[in-house]
Amino acid sequence: MNPDEAEFLGEKQFISIIPTFNSGVVHLISGDVGPFRASLPTRVPLWMAINLKQQQKCKIQHPEWMNVDQLERIKEDEKKDKFFTKMPSEQYMIEAKLLLGCASDDVPKADDIRTIIKDIWDIRMAKLRSSVNNVLKSADSYAEFKNLTVMEINSIRPILPHALDQIYRMKINKHQGAQSTTLSTPFRTSTSFSNLS
Amino acid sequence: MYSLTDTENLLLSSDEEEDVQLTPAEVIEMMEGAWINEKFAPEILPHRSEIVDCLLAQVTSMEENIQGLDSSDFKKSIHQLEVDRLRFLVSSYLRTRLEKIECYSTHILKEEAERSRRGEESYLSEQESVFARNFSQGLEFYFDKLLNFYPGLPTESWSSRIIEPNLHSFIFVKSKTDVEGVIIDDGTDGDDLADFRAGTPILISYNSVSGLVKKGDVNLI
Numbered sequence: 001m002n003p004d005e006a007e008f009l010g011e012k013q014f015i016s017i018i019p020t021f022n023s024g025v026v027h028l029i030s031g032d033v034g035p036f037r038a039s040l041p042t043r044v045p046l047w048m049a050i051n052l053k054q055q056q057k058c059k060i061q062h063p064e065w066m067n068v069d070q071l072e073r074i075k076e077d078e079k080k081d082k083f084f085t086k087m088p089s090e091q092y093m094i095e096a097k098l099l100l101g102c103a104s105d106d107v108p109k110a111d112d113i114r115t116i117i118k119d120i121w122d123i124r125m126a127k128l129r130s131s132v133n134n135v136l137k138s139a140d141s142y143a144e145f146k147n148l149t150v151m152e153i154n155s156i157r158p159i160l161p162h163a164l165d166q167i168y169r170m171k172i173n174k175h176q177g178a179q180s181t182t183l184s185t186p187f188r189t190s191t192s193f194s195n196l197s
Numbered sequence: 198m199y200s201l202t203d204t205e206n207l208l209l210s211s212d213e214e215e216d217v218q219l220t221p222a223e224v225i226e227m228m229e230g231a232w233i234n235e236k237f238a239p240e241i242l243p244h245r246s247e248i249v250d251c252l253l254a255q256v257t258s259m260e261e262n263i264q265g266l267d268s269s270d271f272k273k274s275i276h277q278l279e280v281d282r283l284r285f286l287v288s289s290y291l292r293t294r295l296e297k298i299e300c301y302s303t304h305i306l307k308e309e310a311e312r313s314r315r316g317e318e319s320y321l322s323e324q325e326s327v328f329a330r331n332f333s334q335g336l337e338f339y340f341d342k343l344l345n346f347y348p349g350l351p352t353e354s355w356s357s358r359i360i361e362p363n364l365h366s367f368i369f370v371k372s373k374t375d376v377e378g379v380i381i382d383d384g385t386d387g388d389d390l391a392d393f394r395a396g397t398p399i400l401i402s403y404n405s406v407s408g409l410v411k412k413g414d415v416n417l418i
Contacts, residue, residue: 001236005289008282009229026272028279029255031222051278057271135400142381142391143400145369150418153369153398160400161367168365168402 001157006150010094011047016061019052046098053103060103063088063095068109071116078123084147093121093151128152132160136167224251225283230416232290237369237417238410239362239403241297241305246322249287256283298325302333303359364404371398372415381405 012030019036026034033044041061044052052058065071065088077085089095096117104110128148135143141164145153219227231245259280266273298305298321306329309319321329344350365382372393381389382405393399398418409415 001233008285009233021271023271026275028276029221029259029283030225030279031220047278047282048275051275052271055271055274141402141405142389145398145400148398153418157369161369164367164400165363165365168367 001154003151003154006154007094007098009150010091011045011050011098013046013089013091013095014043015046015049015063015095016041016043017049017052017058018061019058021057046095050098050102053106060099060106062099062103062107065089065092066096066099066107066113068112068116071113071120075116075120075123078120084124084127084145086147087149090149091151092117092149124152125155128156132156135160136163141168219251221252221255224248224255225286228252228283228286228290230413232286232293234410234417235290235293235297238407239364239366239368240407241294241301241320241362243318243320243411244294244322244325249291252283252287256280256287294325295328297362298329299332301360301362302329302336304361305329306333307359364407365402367400368403368406369398369400369418370406370410370415371396371418372409374414376409376414379405379409 018039018041020038021036022038023034023036025032028045028048030045033048034042036042049058049060053060065074070088074085074088096113099107100110100114107113131143131145227245227248231242231248235242259276263273263276263280266276305321309321309326309329312319319326370393372395374395376393377390379391379393379401381391382402391399391401391405393415403410406415410417
């Protein structure tokens with residue numbers, strides 16, 4: 001899966017907007033949204049909020065967790081904890097990128113928030129790299145990644161599954177002694193179809 | 198104005214007798230799940246053409262509806278955007294399956310023949326199996342033709358080397374519910390067990406969880 005596809009999935013999340021126009025209910029296939037009354041908040045999917053924002057038809061209300069105080073707290077927790085802490089949103093990185101990208105005027109202290117989220121991401125990536133190292137060293141066939149978000153999982157794909165595939169092949173060969181095993185998929189090590197161009 | 202009330206609640210038969218009431222939103226969710234699973238599973242999964250058909254019917258009727266809208270209406274662009282998103286979802290899903298069929302055509306056809314012999318449900322949809330057969334025939338024809346240019350080569354060697362998906366490749370999976378006692382296949386004879394807690398991402402080999410994926414108990418991520 002490439003980041004765009006992760007973003008695509010993240011965009012169905014609902015977010016609160018303050019429209020600047022009046023309109024009745026819109027019957028989307030995925031469900032009804034609205035009615036829209038100017039300056040009364042209503043909840044719409046993220047993709048729709050961004051579209052409306054681009055047309056200057058609404059203000060986006062940033063998610064509750066997107067404020068400097070709370071993010072600082074999360075950052076401190078993330079620093080102290082050996083493991084991954086629970087993020088306020090499964091799609092925190094996607095939401096932050098989209099909102100700060102197109103609606104930075106609706107988020108107070110957008111620049112500070114951008115820096116803190118980047119810091120949190122960096123701390124988590126450092127943890128992730130060391131846990132990847134551990135998984136590879138122990139050569140286990142099973143690993144849990146509690147509280148890891150989709151975007152973060154994406155960042156260690158395909159390298160980690162590929163490496164484990166290769167380790168498995170070596171193990172199998174060792175286990176079966178000199179008997180040669182037939183390698184499946186000779187020209188591609190992983191069968192993740194998401195990485196095909 | 199138009200309304201979607203006639204299509205709001207639709208019937209979708211998932212099993213022979215059991216009719217499940219699904220809202221379009223739930224259909225979309227199932228489609229997303231099927232898309233991701235298909236993307237990350239090394240082998241081809243049982244087809245979900247019932248969801249595809251259902252969603253495409255929704256999209257088509259919506260497209261008809263929005264044609265009547267004034268193009269300056271903001272609703273039109275919103276509806277158009279949603280339709281485009283859903284079309285992307287469906288075509289990406291179908292395309293992933295076609296890529297797998299092209300890659301593993303011989304293997305898949307063999308498995309399908311095996312399944313129909315055992316009286317099990319086919320994994321390919323009707324159009325997909327037609328495509329798979331045509332593709333496989335074309336490939337065979339091409340290879341045979343090509344080998345005629347090189348008289349010294351053994352002719353049967355390519356057809357006995359079938360490309361198979363690596364069922365042991367590692368994937369990330371998230372369980373919908375707590376699952377206990379999943380047997381981990383780690384290449385040795387020892388049977389290690391793992392318990393899945395709902396919502397925790399887990400890295401494991403595909404063949405340990407393939408049954409759960411097909412049943413829909415766990416999602417690939």
